[in-house]
Amino acid sequence: MEYIDTTLPEINAAVLRSQEAFMSYKNSDRKKKAMFLRAIADEIEALGNELVNTAMSETYLPEARIVGERGRTTGHCRMFADLVEEGSWVEARIDTALPDRAPAPKPDIRKMLVPVGPIVVFGAANFPLAYSTAGGDTISALAAGCTVIVKAHPAHAATSTLVAKAIDRAAKKTGIGEHVFQHVHGKSFEVGQALVEHPLTKGVGFTGSLAGGKVLYDLAQRRPEPIPVFAEMSSINPVILLPDSLSQQAEKTAEMLASSITLGVGQFCTNPGLILAIDNPSLEKFIAVLSARIEVSAVGTMLHEGIAANYVAKLKQSLAQRGVKLEGKSSAGSENRAGMPAVASVSATDFLSNELLTEEVFGPYSLIVKCKDQNELHRVINHLKGQLTSSVVGVEDELAQNADLLQSLQEKAGRLIINGVPTGVEVCPSMQHGGPFPSTTDSRFTSVGVDAIKRFVRPVSFQNFPQSLLPVELKDENPMNIWRLYNNEWRK
Numbered sequence: 001m002e003y004i005d006t007t008l009p010e011i012n013a014a015v016l017r018s019q020e021a022f023m024s025y026k027n028s029d030r031k032k033k034a035m036f037l038r039a040i041a042d043e044i045e046a047l048g049n050e051l052v053n054t055a056m057s058e059t060y061l062p063e064a065r066i067v068g069e070r071g072r073t074t075g076h077c078r079m080f081a082d083l084v085e086e087g088s089w090v091e092a093r094i095d096t097a098l099p100d101r102a103p104a105p106k107p108d109i110r111k112m113l114v115p116v117g118p119i120v121v122f123g124a125a126n127f128p129l130a131y132s133t134a135g136g137d138t139i140s141a142l143a144a145g146c147t148v149i150v151k152a153h154p155a156h157a158a159t160s161t162l163v164a165k166a167i168d169r170a171a172k173k174t175g176i177g178e179h180v181f182q183h184v185h186g187k188s189f190e191v192g193q194a195l196v197e198h199p200l201t202k203g204v205g206f207t208g209s210l211a212g213g214k215v216l217y218d219l220a221q222r223r224p225e226p227i228p229v230f231a232e233m234s235s236i237n238p239v240i241l242l243p244d245s246l247s248q249q250a251e252k253t254a255e256m257l258a259s260s261i262t263l264g265v266g267q268f269c270t271n272p273g274l275i276l277a278i279d280n281p282s283l284e285k286f287i288a289v290l291s292a293r294i295e296v297s298a299v300g301t302m303l304h305e306g307i308a309a310n311y312v313a314k315l316k317q318s319l320a321q322r323g324v325k326l327e328g329k330s331s332a333g334s335e336n337r338a339g340m341p342a343v344a345s346v347s348a349t350d351f352l353s354n355e356l357l358t359e360e361v362f363g364p365y366s367l368i369v370k371c372k373d374q375n376e377l378h379r380v381i382n383h384l385k386g387q388l389t390s391s392v393v394g395v396e397d398e399l400a401q402n403a404d405l406l407q408s409l410q411e412k413a414g415r416l417i418i419n420g421v422p423t424g425v426e427v428c429p430s431m432q433h434g435g436p437f438p439s440t441t442d443s444r445f446t447s448v449g450v451d452a453i454k455r456f457v458r459p460v461s462f463q464n465f466p467q468s469l470l471p472v473e474l475k476d477e478n479p480m481n482i483w484r485l486y487n488n489e490w491r492k
Contacts, residue, residue, distance in 0.1 A: 005186045028176065034081040069128070111460065112459070114471075117147075137452075230445060232269060236274045240377070241276070242393060310362065326342065348371040429449055
């Protein structure tokens, strides 16, 4: 089925409806919001095989991946439902009045986080469920009390439509109100532009390319009222292999990284696209094993023609750079959307002199940078741009001896990993999925885990409000487990 782009008048009408719905939805009882989020999960599960088969046909992802992603999506819904129902995420603060304080009385001041308004979410190409229509951006925004307009990704428009209808059914069943969630289609740039530039839009969630995210960010900053764009865009997720570890387990490390590079045909934002190590015989052994694994790797079908064509072009461009040597490449696939895994190497000198080699090649590809010594390894790390993750593989003694290296990596990435691979993002409160630019547009926030809700809220103080006009979270009789400051003494 072909989906027609939403027109500019239709977009304007949708955002107006979103704003009107927001004025009511933002004040909804937290139990009702939680019921809505759980109902979304129930309705998505009720789609059964229709959703799985549709997603498989549009993306060529295997059944196990789609089923797992569906579970992650519904798990997100229920996780945020629990968060909203418990309530302390609003960070309510209460400073009671001190009318007799000298030389000036102290007023009653109470503060909490409140939703910002209508949010536009762009569906992600590489996650048709978990980062798309009912994905983390949408659900965290709804949990915050914002209304949401989702622009379906054209590569899986039918899947997106199925999920959108499930959300609509959940809204009706729980009486949450019309237009809290809306769904639009659009292949053209103008659709996205109109959504971001509309004066009533208050924030944007995006997962995709650096080029796409940067365009949206720039549009948002040029508005008369700039708004935040929470874009996850580009990361090569460097993996540093320390010498002692490599000498002891070169083969094991190569096996681990080969699996990570080829996982999901390399179509993850956490794919290990860069491997750094000091040049020595152990590194050559590692490269030999990794290359052999890559050469016999199965070749998967990429999500859509655009991603496949971009991978082929970017891979060709990377391999054509000075000093870059192809170490191994699978040749098991030939169809147009085949993602053939590859690994290459380059000296640190050539890497440092070529900014193009720091750019993401989205697919099953990794570049090994051979450093002459520890100093050159540090130079390469300091040369890198912002990343979602950075990993270090080493034995305990050498990890302790490289504390300065770990400190440098902390400035570059949002998640640091010891003796592991970056693929596999655990959904839990401690997860930070976001890092310095260009991995994201705002490294202070995460798009995974309960703290994702903080992207779509702002703090408001209420001074000298009577109890009857205060939000329920700030009333004296509120039983929630929150911190309050009474007469300058913290109590819980």
